[in-house]
Amino acid sequence: xxxxxxxxxxxxxxxxxxxxxxxxxxxxxxxxxxxxxxxxxxxxxxxxxxxxxxxxxxxxxxxxxxxxxxxxxxxxxxxxxxxxxxxxxxxxxxxxxxxxxxxxxxxxxxxxxxxxxxxxxxxxxxxxxxxxxxxxxxxxxxxxxxxxxxxxxxxxxxxxxxxxxxxxxxxxxxxxxxxxxxxxxxxxxxxxxxxxxxxxxxxxxxxxxxxxxxxxxxxxxxxxxxxxxxxxxxxxxxxxxxxxxxxxxxxxxxxxxxxxxxxxxxxxxxxxxxxxxxxxxxxxxxxxxxxxxxxxxxxxxxxxxxxxxxxxxxxxxxxxxxxxxxxxxxxxxxxxxxxxxxxxxxxxxxxxxxxxxxx
Amino acid sequence: xxxxxxxxxxxxxxxxxxxxxxxxxxxxxxxxxxxxxxxxxxxxxxxxxxxxxxxxxxxxxxxxxxxxxxxxxxxxxxxxxxxxxxxxxxxxxxxxxxxxxxxxxxxxx
Numbered sequence: 001x002x003x004x005x006x007x008x009x010x011x012x013x014x015x016x017x018x019x020x021x022x023x024x025x026x027x028x029x030x031x032x033x034x035x036x037x038x039x040x041x042x043x044x045x046x047x048x049x050x051x052x053x054x055x056x057x058x059x060x061x062x063x064x065x066x067x068x069x070x071x072x073x074x075x076x077x078x079x080x081x082x083x084x085x086x087x088x089x090x091x092x093x094x095x096x097x098x099x100x101x102x103x104x105x106x107x108x109x110x111x112x113x114x115x116x117x118x119x120x121x122x123x124x125x126x127x128x129x130x131x132x133x134x135x136x137x138x139x140x141x142x143x144x145x146x147x148x149x150x151x152x153x154x155x156x157x158x159x160x161x162x163x164x165x166x167x168x169x170x171x172x173x174x175x176x177x178x179x180x181x182x183x184x185x186x187x188x189x190x191x192x193x194x195x196x197x198x199x200x201x202x203x204x205x206x207x208x209x210x211x212x213x214x215x216x217x218x219x220x221x222x223x224x225x226x227x228x229x230x231x232x233x234x235x236x237x238x239x240x241x242x243x244x245x246x247x248x249x250x251x252x253x254x255x256x257x258x259x260x261x262x263x264x265x266x267x268x269x270x271x272x273x274x275x276x277x278x279x280x281x282x283x284x285x286x287x288x289x290x291x292x293x294x295x296x297x298x299x300x301x302x303x304x305x306x307x308x309x310x311x312x313x314x315x316x317x318x319x320x321x322x323x324x325x326x327x328x329x330x331x332x333x334x335x336x337x338x339x340x341x342x343x344x345x346x347x348x349x350x351x352x353x354x355x356x357x358x359x
Numbered sequence: 360x361x362x363x364x365x366x367x368x369x370x371x372x373x374x375x376x377x378x379x380x381x382x383x384x385x386x387x388x389x390x391x392x393x394x395x396x397x398x399x400x401x402x403x404x405x406x407x408x409x410x411x412x413x414x415x416x417x418x419x420x421x422x423x424x425x426x427x428x429x430x431x432x433x434x435x436x437x438x439x440x441x442x443x444x445x446x447x448x449x450x451x452x453x454x455x456x457x458x459x460x461x462x463x464x465x466x467x468x
Contacts, residue, residue, distance in 0.1 A: 034421065036440070060367070120422060130425075132403040132415025139419035139439075147395040148370035150360035174362045218413050219403045 004030045006317055007096055007110035009086050009259060012040020013303045014295025014310030015116035016068040018284075021314025021330075023075035025323050030108060031072070032098055034085040039065025040118055042303060044141040061303060062145075089113065089262045094290060112290050112317040115260055116310060119253035119274060119296035124158060127213040133220025137167045137250035144174050152246035156223050157181040160205055162302070164250035165194035171248075172201050179242050182209040182225055184232065191346070212239055214247055223247055253300045263291045272353030273299030279357060283331060284313025285320075292317045299357070301341075301350055308338040361399050376445035393438035393449060394419075394426045405438060409454045428452045432459045 006022045008015045011033035022029040037043055045061025072078050083101035090097070096108045121136035123129060133152065135143075137159070140151045155176055157168045160183035168178045178198070186208050188195045195205060212224040212234055227238035254275045261267060265278040266287035277299050284292040294313035295306035311334045318324040342350050362370070373389035380402055387396025394405065394416050405426050406414040417425035421440040430436040431448050434456025438449070 036442075062368075121418065130408075130412055130414065132405070132413055135416060136418055139417060142419040143395060143398060143416070144362065145368060147391050148362045148365070148368070148372070149395050149399045150362055151398070153360075173366055219415065 001095070001107050001109050003109045004028045004111070005321060006030070006112045006114060006314075007032065007108055008114045008116060008294075008314075009033075009096075010040065010116035010118055010295070010297070011035070011038040011069075011080060011082070012116060012118050012295060012306065013042055013064070013068070014118075014297075014306040014313070015040070015114070016065075016072060017307045017310030018114045018116055018292075018294045018314035018317070019072055019078060020068070021311055022318050023072060023078035025318050027077065027318060027321070027323060029075075029078045030110070031078070031080045032084050032086055032096070033080075033082055036083050036101075038069045038080060038082060041138065044138070044145040045303065064303075086259065089259050091263050091288065091291075110290075111321060112292065113263065114284070114292045114294055114313050114317055115263075115297050116294040116306075116313070117256040117259060117297045119255050119300050121249060122252045122254055124211065124249055124251050126211050128215055128220075131214050131216050131220045132218070133216065133245050134214055134247045134249065137163050137248050140246070140248045141167055141170065144176075145170060150174060150176050151248070152244075153177060154179050154244045155246040155248050156211075156225075156242055156244040157248050157250060158211055159183060159250035159252070160185075160188045160190055160195065160207070161250060161252070162190035162194060164248075165190040165198060167248060167250060168198045168203060169194065169201075172198065172203070178203045179244050180225075181205045182211065183207045184210045184228055210234065211247065215241075220245055220247055253296060255297045255300060257297060260286065260291070260293060260297065263288050265291055265293075268357055270299070270353045270357050272349045273357065277357065282312075282354065283335070284309065284316045289320070299350065299353055305338060305341045305350075308334050308341065312338070360401070374445075376443065378443060378445070378447040378449060380449050381451055387443045389445060390442045392419075393428070393430065393436075393441050393443050393447070395439075396443045397438070397449070405451065407451065407453045411453075427456070429456060434458060 005027040006029045008019045008031045011031050019029045019031045042061040042065035085099050087097045098106045143149045143151050155178050157164050160181050208228050212226045222241045222243045226234040260278045267276045278286045292313040294310040319327045376389045385400045403415045404413040414425045417423045419439045421437045426439045427435045428438045429450040429452050
């Protein structure tokens with residue numbers, strides 16, 4: 001059986017950063033991803049990042065993915081297996097079972113495992129939510145920004161967090177009409193700069209509104225919208241219909257934690273972090289000494305913090321193998337960056353979630 | 360419905376190839392996901408559930424099973440992540456589908 005120092009599951013912003021930390025320090029690193037292309041969600045992020053220069057402000061996600069993948073490929077001891085799915089992890093002998101796209105199975109024994117599987121989109125319960133035309137926001141981005149196919153003609157966006165607002169703007173850039181954005185909360189969750197951009201382009205944002213039902217014969221034809229009262233209950237007298245052929249769900253993400261459960265990590269339910277997450281020490285270490293977590297799998301944030309938590313998890317894994325002489329210095333820099341990303345009102349939810357994780 | 364011009368992106372597309380959807384001739388780009396090619400041709404119903412409800416594209420990353428179709432007689436192909444090839448025979452799947460070689464009457468339905 002093949003052996004590696006560090007196996008990383010997921011080649012998104014977190015996984016690639018984690019892998020680079022190991023590769024730069026001369027370790028055997030294997031990164032596994034089920035997509036045919038590295039970069040995770042970065043490959044569909046056409047917008048420019050915010051923050052400081054260290055946080056790659058002004059760079060588009062699509063370019064960050066290329067840059068990280070190229071960098072990793074310069075290390076001969078780092079390997080990237082794409083179109084490969086980790087089916088399971090066997091903690092007793094620290095072995096991963098991996099299926100490639102030719103449906104052959106390989107076993108890999110890893111001294112350290114970094115899980116950077118990311119998150120999956122939440123579904124909203126309403127009648128008709130299974131109709132063709134009801135799509136996740138990630139799927140709409142994939143279709144439009146990766147494959148160049150318009151998801152439809154008239155899109156109703158559900159959720160006014162940053163994903164809902166950014167994807168609305170990307171739809172307008174692709175010449176697709178956004179009929180409205182509805183948001184169940186009384187306030188817009190995303191940055192004001194994104195909200196005003198799409199408002200200026202004529203898209204109404206309805207706060208305290210939600211979807212009552214999706215209607216259509218074979219595919220989505222219209223959505224029924226209603227206003228919510230202070231207890232989040234729909235008010236019948238306020239309902240109205242919006243014709244649309246796509247209903248795009250941007251209502252949050254849940255961490256993808258199957259492998260962490262399998263590894264026997266202690267799991268904690270923290271709503272602010274997206275659901276069940278592994279207990280971790282803020283630098284990627286979980287309750288299982290050889291297993292580390294990075295990115296959204298450890299708590300849903302965004303791509304810039306995924307890069308930082310990825311780097312921290314990578315450094316911690318290298319340190320636990322006794323191969324990280326610059327541990328204090330390197331983790332210090334990444335921790336400061338992460339603190340800066342989580343500062344301010346936008347980071348309050350994450351800060352609260354991370355606090356309750358430690359209780 | 361293809362995006363022809365985009366302010367930021369340039370789409371690298373493969374060769375334009377012919378394929379069949381429920382026997383009807385269609386065109387798409389080699390290497391793009393089957394579901395994307397179908398979507399561009401206006402096909403949005405990919406699958407019917409056991410209860411007969413229409414199913415379409417949903418997650419686009421091979422996780423959700425909403426896009427399962429029959430491709431070259433193989434059922435349960437995740438068309439959102441399976442690349443399109445020339446002359447593929449793609450069919451709407453009903454229910455769980457039937458494996459080739461399996462007699463349909465052997466199935467419990």
